[in-house]
Amino acid sequence: MYSIPFLDIPPLASAHGVVRLPGSKSISNRALLLAALCEGRTTVLRGLLASDDTQAMRTALEQLGCRIQQNGDELHVTGLDRHAMPAGLQLHLGNAGTAMRPLTAALALLARDGQQFTLTGVARMQERPIGDLVDALRPLGARITYEKNPGFPPLQLAGLDTARLDEAQTIRIRGDVSSQFLSAMLMALPLVAERRERVIEVDGPLISLPYVAITLHLLQRFGVAVRNENWRRFVVPAGSRYRSPGVLQVEPDASSASYFIALGGIASDPAQGQAITIEGLGADSIQGDIQFIEAARQMGVDVQAESNRLVVRRGAWPLKAIDIDANHIPDAAMTLAIMALYADGPTRIRNIGSWRVKETDRIDAMQTELAKLGAAVQAGPDWLAITPPAAQAWRAASIATYDDHRMAMCFALAAFNPAGVRVRIEDPRCVGKTFPDYFETLFGVVQARAGRVPVICIDGPSASGKGTLAQAVAQQLGYGVLDSGALYRVAALAARRRQLDIDPANARQLAELARNLPLCFDGERILLDGRDVSAEIRTEQVGRDASLISAIGEVREALLDWQRQAARLPGLVADGRDMGTVVFPHAPLKVFLTASAEKRAERRYKQLISKGNSATLSTLREELEARDLRDTTRAAAPLKAAHDAEVLDNSEMDVQAATEQVLRWWAERQS
Numbered sequence: 001m002y003s004i005p006f007l008d009i010p011p012l013a014s015a016h017g018v019v020r021l022p023g024s025k026s027i028s029n030r031a032l033l034l035a036a037l038c039e040g041r042t043t044v045l046r047g048l049l050a051s052d053d054t055q056a057m058r059t060a061l062e063q064l065g066c067r068i069q070q071n072g073d074e075l076h077v078t079g080l081d082r083h084a085m086p087a088g089l090q091l092h093l094g095n096a097g098t099a100m101r102p103l104t105a106a107l108a109l110l111a112r113d114g115q116q117f118t119l120t121g122v123a124r125m126q127e128r129p130i131g132d133l134v135d136a137l138r139p140l141g142a143r144i145t146y147e148k149n150p151g152f153p154p155l156q157l158a159g160l161d162t163a164r165l166d167e168a169q170t171i172r173i174r175g176d177v178s179s180q181f182l183s184a185m186l187m188a189l190p191l192v193a194e195r196r197e198r199v200i201e202v203d204g205p206l207i208s209l210p211y212v213a214i215t216l217h218l219l220q221r222f223g224v225a226v227r228n229e230n231w232r233r234f235v236v237p238a239g240s241r242y243r244s245p246g247v248l249q250v251e252p253d254a255s256s257a258s259y260f261i262a263l264g265g266i267a268s269d270p271a272q273g274q275a276i277t278i279e280g281l282g283a284d285s286i287q288g289d290i291q292f293i294e295a296a297r298q299m300g301v302d303v304q305a306e307s308n309r310l311v312v313r314r315g316a317w318p319l320k321a322i323d324i325d326a327n328h329i330p331d332a333a334m335t336l337a338i339m340a341l342y343a344d345g346p347t348r349i350r351n352i353g354s355w356r357v358k359e360t361d362r363i364d365a366m367q368t369e370l371a372k373l374g375a376a377v378q379a380g381p382d383w384l385a386i387t388p389p390a391a392q393a394w395r396a397a398s399i400a401t402y403d404d405h406r407m408a409m410c411f412a413l414a415a416f417n418p419a420g421v422r423v424r425i426e427d428p429r430c431v432g433k434t435f436p437d438y439f440e441t442l443f444g445v446v447q448a449r450a451g452r453v454p455v456i457c458i459d460g461p462s463a464s465g466k467g468t469l470a471q472a473v474a475q476q477l478g479y480g481v482l483d484s485g486a487l488y489r490v491a492a493l494a495a496r497r498r499q500l501d502i503d504p505a506n507a508r509q510l511a512e513l514a515r516n517l518p519l520c521f522d523g524e525r526i527l528l529d530g531r532d533v534s535a536e537i538r539t540e541q542v543g544r545d546a547s548l549i550s551a552i553g554e555v556r557e558a559l560l561d562w563q564r565q566a567a568r569l570p571g572l573v574a575d576g577r578d579m580g581t582v583v584f585p586h587a588p589l590k591v592f593l594t595a596s597a598e599k600r601a602e603r604r605y606k607q608l609i610s611k612g613n614s615a616t617l618s619t620l621r622e623e624l625e626a627r628d629l630r631d632t633t634r635a636a637a638p639l640k641a642a643h644d645a646e647v648l649d650n651s652e653m654d655v656q657a658a659t660e661q662v663l664r665w666w667a668e669r670q671s
């Protein structure tokens with residue numbers, strides 16, 4: 001997950017490959033709750049989504065006394081003992097509507113007389129309506145009060161007046177604000193349907209009907225067969241009781257699939273045999289958002305839906321503009337708004353009033369952010385119309401995401417714009433709500449325009465601080481880091497282990513060894529022949545050997561592929577001696593980092609002492625100067641500043657100041 005202030009997505013050209021998506025949020029949070037309501041029984045949930053919203057539900061259930069154990073990809077949930085639930089709890093549900101609404105209904109009916117719970121969430125959750133659900137629960141005897149604003153969380157629950165529960169007639173609920181109110185009631189009513197049936201009638205139109213279908217499907221899996229009378233009236237039969245299904249497999253999220261369906265339609269080239277394949281989700285899905293496929297097809301995308309897999313290719317290009325009632329796919333419909341940028345005319349998305357009460361007012365947010373890219377956008381109370389920008393009228397934009405995961409995910413697709421401008425996604429961490437690895441998954445199947453992954457080169461002499469600076473810059477930008485010196489160190493160590501003299505006379509064997517290094521990067525660890533050598537390669541002895549082996553041209557040539565392969569999206573910071581001159585000559589930013597020999601020797605001395613090694617300052621300085629001499633005077637790729645490098649002397653500069661300077665240069669290059 002990218003926990004950085006912004007993520008710059010460079011211009012992208014194409015996409016192909018296979019993706020596996022995380023579990024459905026809607027199914028995951030319903031399944032967690034229903035498993036918790038199976039008193040004493042254990043349910044094994046497979047493929048459950050791990051995200052901010054499911055964590056909110058999970059934490060709340062654990063606070064209530066539910067036992068939840070992770071076992072690899074499985075979650076073992078043992079149902080709550082309703083009589084042992086601790087009272088006086090405050091449950092913080094973040095911005096998870098799929099936790100707030102169903103837990104409100106379930107706890108309102110589960111709580112004993114006088115047993116208190118507070119349900120709250122982040123600021124935006126406190127602006128998301130819940131009054132219709134509370135109004136439906138009160139006639140049943142649920143004691144619920146608003147802590148701040150009437151109609152909105154936080155809520156105080158204070159148990160159930162069972163006398164009123166017995167008297168209660170048909171429950172009425174509005175269906176036109178959020179279908180979660182109806183779903184929440186449907187999941188809560190089996191808790192009080194032991195002796196008599198419970199009936200719900202929907203007032204007004206019912207929106208987002210497919211989400212109610214998921215609820216009914218899961219209720220069935222958990223042993224409760226609700227009678228659905230034409231989506232207007234629902235009957236929970238007398239004697240209903242939750243029973244664990246044993247094992248429940250959670251499908252990949254169909255709303256999350258919409259980004260990759262759009263991706264295939266925008267960026268895979270069928271002439272080159274390219275496609276995006278989505279595994280584990282297909283025509284048999286129980287999720288309403290699977291109907292996004294139809295909308296994508298209307299726009300000209302070629303989608304082949306097998307029972308458990310989708311294969312997506314670009315069909316019509318440009319995409320076809322459409323006019324669509326998207327009430328049945330409100331979440332996935334946001335992706336249509338981005339696809340509209342690649343269409344042959346204005347696209348109109350109608351009947352999406354529920355967007356206004358989601359994580360943010362999505363109609364306003366979409367209108368504002370699409371306009372930044374150059375689109376002409378009109379909006380009404382429940383519709384949006386998007387006219388795409390002309391090919392060269394696209395503008396580079398910094399997209400605000402409003403703490404809304406879907407804003408971040410769908411706007412990433414704007415990076416395929418024909419003008420080749422970059423797209424900045426602010427607060428990319430917000431995707432943690434439903435798809436923490438969204439950007440990693442995306443970058444796994446897309447290619448940068450002209451193969452140009454952004455690379456920042458940092459070259460310079462030993463102990464100038466290249467590695468430290470590279471890490472700091474990469475962290476700010478979410479880029480990967482190439483420590484090319486480590487490759488020379490590993491090659492030298494491998495040669496020593498094979499008792500191969502580091503001598504130009506052995507150039508051929510050394511190069512062969514370097515080309516086929518049995519090397520593996522495992523996070524911070526470097527494994528050689530399967531053994532962790534991360535510490536061993538940092539010794540002064542290996543440093544000396546690395547300096548010798550790096551002077552052999554054939555070895556340098558052999559290590560080129562290793563280094564170039566490190567250039568992966570969203571970008572790379574490469575540190576070494578010849579990053580800017582040889583390995584990445586087209587890099588848009590090259591920094592030559594230097595400092596006086598005195599300062600560098602001092603830094604190395606402190607570094608070694610702090611790690612418990614013995615060292616003397618004068619010897620270190622001599623060795624450092626000898627290394628400088630070898631590195632700068634060797635014939636093969638000597639250490640020198642590239643002609644177009646920015647020279648940065650950090651003798652009197654701390655790491656933060658140096659990092660800020662490099663980020664300033666990078667920002668200039670971007671604009």
Ligand SMILES: Nc1ncnc2c1ncn2[C@@H]1O[C@H](COP(=O)(O)OP(=O)(O)OP(=O)(O)O)[C@@H](O)[C@H]1O
Nearest residue numbers: 462463464465466467468485603607650653654655
């Ligand atoms: N600007 C700076 N001011 C003070 N200390 C620094 C600065 N930059 C780096 N250092 C410290 O200097 C030491 C050496 O830094 P670092 O390992 O990043 O250098 P390097 O150039 O990558 O070295 P090598 O080429 O040998 O791998 C580290 O302990 C680091 O914390």
Ligand SMILES: Nc1ccn([C@H]2C[C@H](O)[C@@H](COP(=O)(O)O)O2)c(=O)n1
Nearest residue numbers: 484485486488546547550576577578
């Ligand atoms: N691109 C590179 C990186 C490193 N080297 C040489 C120079 C050093 O003597 C040796 C070890 O590098 P360090 O880990 O200290 O940065 O490898 C090089 O020639 N080219």
